[in-house]
Amino acid sequence: MTHDQPGETIFTWGAPPLKFGPGAVDEIGHVLYSGDEMSAAFTALTNDRYRHIVLAQAAARFPELAQLRPTRRPEDPVCPSCRGAGGVAQYPQLICECGNLGWIPAGSVLEPF
Numbered sequence: 200m201t202h203d204q205p206g207e208t209i210f211t212w213g214a215p216p217l218k219f220g221p222g223a224v225d226e227i228g229h230v231l232y233s234g235d236e237m238s239a240a241f242t243a244l245t246n247d248r249y250r251h252i253v254l255a256q257a258a259a260r261f262p263e264l265a266q267l268r269p270t271r272r273p274e275d276p277v278c279p280s281c282r283g284a285g286g287v288a289q290y291p292q293l294i295c296e297c298g299n300l301g302w303i304p305a306g307s308v309l310e311p312f
């Protein structure tokens with residue numbers, strides 16, 4: 200789970216890369232990950248589920264990044280956590296494991312870091 204930072208902008212972290220909690224998107228759309236919020240050292244995020252979450256949140260938070268929003272395919276199932284609601288209505292600051300899209304990429308696994 201993460202939360203919105205007051206005054207957060209795509210330049211909060213000195214873009215690029217664009218930073219979203221532990222996830223980030225660089226200037227050509229690669230999804231990156233930093234285990235240390237204070238570090239600018241990023242590695243590529245290869246897990247499909249985490250990429251889905253970061254891209255969904257990038258598109259939701261910043262209109263400039265709307266083209267990064269994942270596109271649902273027919274085989275992609277409803278999110279098992281929010282049952283398709285796209286997060287928890289009472290707690291809009293919480294990020295569901297579906298990135299608040301209400302669905303997850305078929306075959307993806309939420310692996311521990």
Ligand SMILES: [Zn+2]
Pocket residue numbers: 278279280281282283284285286295296297298299300301302
């Ligand atoms: Zn969900």
